[in-house]
Amino acid sequence: MSSRVPVIAGNWKMHKTISEAEEFTQIFLNLVKDVQGPEIVIGPPFTCLAAVSSIISGTGIRLAAQNMHFEQSGAFTGEISPPMLKEIGVDDVILGHSERREYNAENDSDLALKMAAALDSGIRPVLCVGESENEREENRTEEKLGGQLRSDLVNITESQLEGVVIAYEPIWAIGTGKTATPQIAQETIAFIRATLAEIFSRDAAEAVRILYGGSVKPDNISELMAEADIDGALVGGACLDPESFAGIVRFE
């Protein structure tokens, strides 16, 4: 059993208005008030961050944004900067989600800047990496993941690595109902940890939390969490309902 504290994070994506977010958060807080153990992270859209921040204040639940610009301010229409997020009480930022890489042309050089900007601003980055179905079938998973890790973490020092969370999200498992088997998730996350050991050091790699994401639900979280290298989950669809997300947070 590793000493890494598990992280269960929910990515709401483009779901919920402020009133829906408030209702979710009140119900969810009640369902998890006695939970000890995992760090719980809620990732609402930008418009709901302030409302959720004031409801969860003092509970220990962490608040995540789903994207962030790397500059502090400037002529970047439609973007949100690190100090803007800090002011609201944001703790974490999800970076490099495959949907942003695909639909918003988020690339590895921007991500390298965003990773450094997040850490410099005291916001913990949750960096998503993952391969497509074709890449897995063509045996290019390791090449893809290794490339993403080396590029996205290029500005990060060994001592900063502990403050980073990595999420392994195979693109073929996101929103498809096709969860990676615990064995595939474990094997791939072990590869990610070995790559981090090569880039940084064995000790730094052992300390990093690496999550699995892709069709995680209350009924498959336990078998995933039983694997040695899986330190938590990044949850999409199943985090939108308070009972379902609480069921995941309460994995045995």
Ligand code: PGA
């Ligand atoms: P999913 O999404 O749980 O709906 O598959 C996971 C994610 O995109 O983080």
